[in-house]
Amino acid sequence: MTTISDPLEGKWPNAKLGHVARVSTGSADLQDEVIEGEYPFYVRSSFVRRHSLYTHDTEAVLTAGDGNVGDIYHHAKGKFAVHQRVYVIEPGPHLTCRYLYYAMHALFLESLQGSTAKSTVESLRRPMLTGFQVPLPPLKEQQRIADYLDRETAEIDALIAEQVGLRELLSERFESDVARVISGKTMSEKDQLDHFFHELPETWRNRSVKSVLKVLTDGAHISPETEGGVYPFVSTRDISSSQIDTDGALLTSPETYRYMVRTGCQPIEGDVLFSKDGTVGTTAVVGQERPFVAASSLVILRPESTAMDSHFLEYALQSNQVRSQAAQRMRGAGLPRISVANVGRLRVPQPPISTQREIVSYLDGHRLEYVAMSRAIADLIALAKERRAALISAAVTGKIDVTEKHKSAAEQLEDGLAEAR
Numbered sequence: 001m002t003t004i005s006d007p008l009e010g011k012w013p014n015a016k017l018g019h020v021a022r023v024s025t026g027s028a029d030l031q032d033e034v035i036e037g038e039y040p041f042y043v044r045s046s047f048v049r050r051h052s053l054y055t056h057d058t059e060a061v062l063t064a065g066d067g068n069v070g071d072i073y074h075h076a077k078g079k080f081a082v083h084q085r086v087y088v089i090e091p092g093p094h095l096t097c098r099y100l101y102y103a104m105h106a107l108f109l110e111s112l113q114g115s116t117a118k119s120t121v122e123s124l125r126r127p128m129l130t131g132f133q134v135p136l137p138p139l140k141e142q143q144r145i146a147d148y149l150d151r152e153t154a155e156i157d158a159l160i161a162e163q164v165g166l167r168e169l170l171s172e173r174f175e176s177d178v179a180r181v182i183s184g185k186t187m188s189e190k191d192q193l194d195h196f197f198h199e200l201p202e203t204w205r206n207r208s209v210k211s212v213l214k215v216l217t218d219g220a221h222i223s224p225e226t227e228g229g230v231y232p233f234v235s236t237r238d239i240s241s242s243q244i245d246t247d248g249a250l251l252t253s254p255e256t257y258r259y260m261v262r263t264g265c266q267p268i269e270g271d272v273l274f275s276k277d278g279t280v281g282t283t284a285v286v287g288q289e290r291p292f293v294a295a296s297s298l299v300i301l302r303p304e305s306t307a308m309d310s311h312f313l314e315y316a317l318q319s320n321q322v323r324s325q326a327a328q329r330m331r332g333a334g335l336p337r338i339s340v341a342n343v344g345r346l347r348v349p350q351p352p353i354s355t356q357r358e359i360v361s362y363l364d365g366h367r368l369e370y371v372a373m374s375r376a377i378a379d380l381i382a383l384a385k386e387r388r389a390a391l392i393s394a395a396v397t398g399k400i401d402v403t404e405k406h407k408s409a410a411e412q413l414e415d416g417l418a419e420a421r
Contacts, residue, residue, distance in 0.1 A: 018130025026082025
């Protein structure tokens with residue numbers, strides 16, 4: 001029997017999800033995946049796998065029981081397989097599945113966060129689902145809302161996909177620019193990359209990384225003492241977009257810091273950091289950051305100043321050519337890694353030092369343009385996602401009339417951006 005609670009903001013009544021839908025879980029395990037299986041296999045991520053057998057033949061909304069609680073939803077119809085930690089929500093006669101899919105998207109995570117002091121929910125229990133208060137408009141209205149949101153979100157998603165594609169194109173163009181300039185020649189798109197720099201201008205040399213360095217070592221192989229921590233202990237996770245985040249790093253004690261400094265684990269200004277474990281090949285040049293020590297996941301490269309400019313070396317290490325070399329020298333399936341010795345064996349071009357600095361100046365200018373454009377695209381994508389979420393929330397709670405004729409949400413977003421420019 002359906003139990004109806006007080007109306008939502010005077011618009012529609014609410015009902016506990018457990019009173020208007022059947023909630024169960026799947027029974028399949030991740031190891032049961034069959035790459036070319038006949039049926040969709042829903043697990044605890046947005047990626048849909050395949051299975052040779054099906055566990056359900058129905059229409060339902062699916063959501064993860066842990067890992068991505070409140071973030072991942074699927075609308076499944078027909079025969080499909082479901083992981084044992086994924087919830088299957090089958091609407092009853094008072095609820096349409098597509099409407100429920102949008103209502104869950106808009107309201108469920110907020111309802112979870114309102115019942116706990118934590119900003120994230122690690123595990124979803126069945127009572128959390130069955131007790132969720134879902135707005136319950138008439139069935140015809142539910143269908144109109146779902147149809148409206150199908151159209152509007154499709155347009156917003158297309159806009160987002162277009163921007164993602166543009167950002168990827170910008171990245172590819174910048175990477176191509178780096179590859180072209182550090183190899184000392186102009187390359188058309190059809191040219192093959194010379195991964196080992198065999199063909200260089202006459203005044204350039206092909207060198208191993210080790211041969212242009214004063215110091216080649218990695219960071220500390222001991223765990224930092226964090227009690228009473230004062231000094232940053234920087235690891236791979238603290239390096240991104242050629243920047244070193246000392247503020248977000250673990251802090252180690254003065255005693256441990258002094259020991260690491262004595263054992264050569266303190267980078268100095270002008271050193272290049274290169275990540276060797278997990279995420280291989282992330283780089284940054286050490287600037288005037290507060291003093292820090294490095295973890296063993298980072299290689300410290302200290303160039304011979306008369307032979308190699310630090311920033312030129314970083315661009316070379318970021319190039320597609322050197323990344324390809326590094327990939328050939330990596331080991332480990334679960335946790336890819338490259339040894340310090342193999343980092344030293346990577347081949348890089350060595351133009352005259354004055355040419356290196358000219359190249360760095362050229363690429364720095366292009367990187368500034370690339371970063372500015374990428375940030376603008378990222379802002380647009382974030383705004384589009386925010387508008388998408390707000391639109392869904394407004395529609396499923398009756399704050400907008402989905403029968404009114406107006407510009408699509410995507411068009412309104414584009415108009416707003418044009419006015420802002």
